[in-house]
Amino acid sequence: MHPSQNSIGWMEGGVSHNALWRSEAGVPVPKRVAVVDDRITADAAYAQACEGVALLWRGDFQNARQLLQAMARRIDRKPRKTADAPLDAFNLHRQAQAQRARTLGMLLIPLDADYAIPLRRAPDVRAACLEAYGEAHAPSIVSLRELQGLIGAHEWRKKGVAIAALGGAHVHPHYGVFSPVRGEYVELVARAPLPTTALAFDIGTGTGVLAAVLAKRGVARIVATDNDERALDCARENTARLGYADRIQIVKTDLFPPGRAPLVVCNPPWLPARPSSPIERAVYDPGSQMLRGFLGGLAAHLEPSGEGWLILSDFAEHLGLRPRDALMAMFDEAGLEVVGREDIRPQHPKASDASDPLYRARVAEVTSLWRLAVRPAPR
Missing domain, CATH: 3.40.50.150 (Vaccinia Virus protein VP39)
Incomplete structure (x- = not known):
């Protein structure tokens, strides 16, 4: 795939790579991507995500889930701004939601051309991705947070x-x-x-x-x-x-x-x-x-x-x-x-x-x- 407005590029092992960028929320393609694995700490991951660096995960999938939870806890520990007026409270709430989504959306997961996740202990998300995205023909990258939303929606659809x-x-x-x-x-x-x-x-x-x-x-x-x-x-x-x-x-x-x-x-x-x-x-x-x-x-x-x-x-x-x-x-x-x-x-x-x-x-x-x-x- 050639780089384009809907593809994401990164360097890995001294080689340039790119893949289809998937975002149902219309999140722009991250401009900076770092390849990370199980060795990264939650503090380091959170700091990089706050700086706008997307983290392409190459480690164990379940460890990525735990890392995302740890990043969320760091966000939730920050004191929330408060307001007396309902409209001000609503605007602050929306701003906080958007910032939370941006930060947590920086942890990325690769998908093969058939929607399989090429990571250790990864679940089978092919049916969930097919329902949301339709047929796939090329490898892609998606935020773990969006992928979790797809899995949840798939379960709601079944149940x-x-x-x-x-x-x-x-x-x-x-x-x-x-x-x-x-x-x-x-x-x-x-x-x-x-x-x-x-x-x-x-x-x-x-x-x-x-x-x-x-x-x-x-x-x-x-x-x-x-x-x-x-x-x-x-x-x-x-x-x-x-x-x-x-x-x-x-x-x-x-x-x-x-x-x-x-x-x-x-x-x-x-x-x-x-x-x-x-x-x-x-x-x-x-x-x-x-x-x-x-x-x-x-x-x-x-x-x-x-x-x-x-x-x-x-x-x-x-x-x-x-x-x-x-x-x-x-x-x-x-x-x-x-x-x-x-x-x-x-x-x-x-x-x-x-x-x-x-x-x-x-x-x-x-x-x-x-x-x-x-x-x-x-x-």
């Missing part, structure tokens, strides 16, 4: 996530597709009064979990949309596995499919901030683009007397990222009115962890299903 609203049936998230581990938004869709059982649109379907819940509730036909290929494949597999393939049509499009429906459901990202990786696009929505797009196009895709269901956490409000008045103004500008609302409090562990830097916002968080209708024209 699946039990969904109470589906009678305990499992939804199997693919790599890069947001997992429905926070079940409160699913519960809202499972209990809100249905305006119809004829037809529904599920906008930004992801794993297909909300489309499946609507099908289980008796909706005869659902058109589920997404513009991400991984999400589309994931939704197709899940809806077929759950027995709803004949009632749920998966469509690749940005937001709305053609036509109108009496029920249009959307669970957009809830934080108007920039994502730092593809998986974060399910949480972070710069400038509330998807939220604005959904609200702005809803009236044109709702049948008369239809309802749009917007599932949205108010976490952004408690962080000072988007005031409630701004959301109400979006409804008004889109010609929509609120005809009902269902609320639920999150049950995830961080909501009860007082040591979390965003605890004050998390403990106050409420997730709502806003039932929206087209505002009648003035007489």
Whole structure:
């Protein structure tokens, strides 16, 4: 392979080498690479990583895992900056997360052309890599941290996530597709009064979990949309596995499919901030683009007397990222009115962890299903 913008180069044994650089988060190719093995200390590895030197591992794989944990402990021992204002706390938290990811991402692992790891005591990650990256034809280099994420996603995909609203049936998230581990938004869709059982649109379907819940509730036909290929494949597999393939049509499009429906459901990202990786696009929505797009196009895709269901956490409000008045103004500008609302409090562990830097916002968080209708024209 010739050096290029997606290849990484290094010197080893006096010879120049290069390989394909893999980073699902879009991390730039490291400019400085040092070849290391089991002899390097955690302090030395941490110091070099902080200086921007990537460490290409040639030792025992399990020792690399232990080294990464030791580097993480050194990061976590550093005193955290604190802030009283929720927005300042959020910004500091994001900065600390980004710096942590950059530092830990400096420990690199080689992959052969078939995704085998050419290191002692290395696990077989070929299936996990194939699911995330597709077919491979050349050796590559990946951060150990990303590789661990691939392995974890592969296990989630095999095991699946039990969904109470589906009678305990499992939804199997693919790599890069947001997992429905926070079940409160699913519960809202499972209990809100249905305006119809004829037809529904599920906008930004992801794993297909909300489309499946609507099908289980008796909706005869659902058109589920997404513009991400991984999400589309994931939704197709899940809806077929759950027995709803004949009632749920998966469509690749940005937001709305053609036509109108009496029920249009959307669970957009809830934080108007920039994502730092593809998986974060399910949480972070710069400038509330998807939220604005959904609200702005809803009236044109709702049948008369239809309802749009917007599932949205108010976490952004408690962080000072988007005031409630701004959301109400979006409804008004889109010609929509609120005809009902269902609320639920999150049950995830961080909501009860007082040591979390965003605890004050998390403990106050409420997730709502806003039932929206087209505002009648003035007489």
